[in-house]
Amino acid sequence: MATLTFEQARQCVLKELRAARPEPKIELVGLSEAGGRVLAEPITSDRDYPALSRSVRDGFAVRAADLPGDLFVIGEVRAGEAFEGEVQPGEALEIMTGAPLPRGADSVVMVEHCTVEGDRVNVPRTLALGENVSPRASQAAENEVLLEAGRRLGFAEIGLLAMVGATKVPVYARPQVAILPTGDEIVEVNQTPLDYQVRNSNVESLAVQVKRAGGCPTVLPIARDLYQATRELTEHGLRFDMLLLSGGVSAGKYDIVERVLADLGAEFYFDRVLIMPGQPLVFGRAREKFFFGLPGNPASTMVTFEIFARSAVELLGGQKEAQLPLVWSKLSQDFRQKTGLTRFLPAVLSADGDQVTAMSWQGSGDVPSLARANAFLVTEPDRENWAAGDWIRVLLK
Numbered sequence: 001m002a003t004l005t006f007e008q009a010r011q012c013v014l015k016e017l018r019a020a021r022p023e024p025k026i027e028l029v030g031l032s033e034a035g036g037r038v039l040a041e042p043i044t045s046d047r048d049y050p051a052l053s054r055s056v057r058d059g060f061a062v063r064a065a066d067l068p069g070d071l072f073v074i075g076e077v078r079a080g081e082a083f084e085g086e087v088q089p090g091e092a093l094e095i096m097t098g099a100p101l102p103r104g105a106d107s108v109v110m111v112e113h114c115t116v117e118g119d120r121v122n123v124p125r126t127l128a129l130g131e132n133v134s135p136r137a138s139q140a141a142e143n144e145v146l147l148e149a150g151r152r153l154g155f156a157e158i159g160l161l162a163m164v165g166a167t168k169v170p171v172y173a174r175p176q177v178a179i180l181p182t183g184d185e186i187v188e189v190n191q192t193p194l195d196y197q198v199r200n201s202n203v204e205s206l207a208v209q210v211k212r213a214g215g216c217p218t219v220l221p222i223a224r225d226l227y228q229a230t231r232e233l234t235e236h237g238l239r240f241d242m243l244l245l246s247g248g249v250s251a252g253k254y255d256i257v258e259r260v261l262a263d264l265g266a267e268f269y270f271d272r273v274l275i276m277p278g279q280p281l282v283f284g285r286a287r288e289k290f291f292f293g294l295p296g297n298p299a300s301t302m303v304t305f306e307i308f309a310r311s312a313v314e315l316l317g318g319q320k321e322a323q324l325p326l327v328w329s330k331l332s333q334d335f336r337q338k339t340g341l342t343r344f345l346p347a348v349l350s351a352d353g354d355q356v357t358a359m360s361w362q363g364s365g366d367v368p369s370l371a372r373a374n375a376f377l378v379t380e381p382d383r384e385n386w387a388a389g390d391w392i393r394v395l396l397k
């Protein structure tokens with residue numbers, strides 16, 4: 001079956017999801033519940049923004065052609081009111097930030113640039129036409145599309161919806177994601193494992209990751225490494241919008257996940273990716289549902305979800321784009337690695353983001369190190385040496 005590079009595997013996930021994801025259902029939610037959801041219909045502007053030309057400074061509304069000069073002050077206008085009269089040649093109107101520009105005026109001179117004496121104001125400088133004025137409809141015109149469907153709603157998007165008076169927001173239903181742990185050595189988190197057992201931590205980390213990607217996780221019971229049990233739970237998992245299996249995808253005698261999926265008629269897009277952690281990694285589709293067979297080692301599970309499954313959940317949830325949160329930073333120390341794989345290594349990115357330090361790392365089972373990290377170094381597979389100060393790609397955690 002297919003072994004892909006990191007880039008090929010990512011392109012494959014994005015391509016298959018785009019080609020075959022079903023259109024999600026639409027729900028109407030209140031504005032205060034819409035944060036983190038995905039917009040399902042375009043949002044249009046209910047009026048011009050700003051609705052009137054308005055001042056962006058405290059000062060005097062004037063006719064630019066009158067300047068420099070000595071002008072007669074005919075009154076004032078504050079934010080939240082409109083001035084009825086008109087500014088004639090040789091006149092000025094005192095104006096506050098946010099107040100509408102009066103008829104006749106075309107520009108605003110800042111109060112700091114004026115000298116006021118009784119009912120006269122002296123302006124010793126010239127102004128560009130329209131200076132310090134935010135013209136009507138300069139941000140958006142009435143009925144203009146402000147936000148397309150498929151956008152995840154963050155704080156700025158919610159602010160925009162509030163601005164246009166959207167009290168009910170059409171959003172896509174969250175994708176339902178089943179999480180199926182496999183393995184004879186797994187015990188529940190509230191149990192005390194024997195020395196040769198481990199607690200079922202993967203389902204907890206995956207549930208958080210699914211939620212962060214906009215999905216709704218359901219944790220299934222542990223599938224023991226027996227064909228029939230694994231098959232029944234896998235069939236159950238394939239009734240959800242997507243299935244994440246943890247473990248059972250390596251080459252061991254009891255790694256039966258791929259065989260079960262094949263018997264359920266799965267189409268496999270890849271089953272190995274040239275990355276570390278997480279080389280054995282299965283992505284495919286069965287019964288019209290996408291699935292990932294994630295390697296069981298906890299760090300591998302977490303990393304492979306972040307770099308592949310996260311985008312799949314996002315796209316399944318109706319998001320138009322699914323980007324990895326990648327940035328560039330400079331290494332604090334020299335760094336060496338073997339070539340051949342794209343590595344995702346736990347790292348600490350400095351508070352201002354200008355320096356990144358690799359952490360000591362014991363491999364795919366090293367959850368303590370991963371939990372203390374705030375990012376991953378992303379190495380290029382064909383490069384062996386980096387020097388302190390070299391730029392390197394960083395995946396945010």
Ligand code: AMP
Binds near residue numbers: 201203247249
């Ligand atoms: P596997 O991919 O099935 O060979 O599993 C590799 C290793 O991952 C196992 O030896 C376990 O230590 C660990 N592992 C598998 N499943 C889980 C899980 N649900 N929670 C925590 N660790 C797990």
Ligand code: MG
Binds near residue numbers: 255
């Ligand atoms: Mg196993």
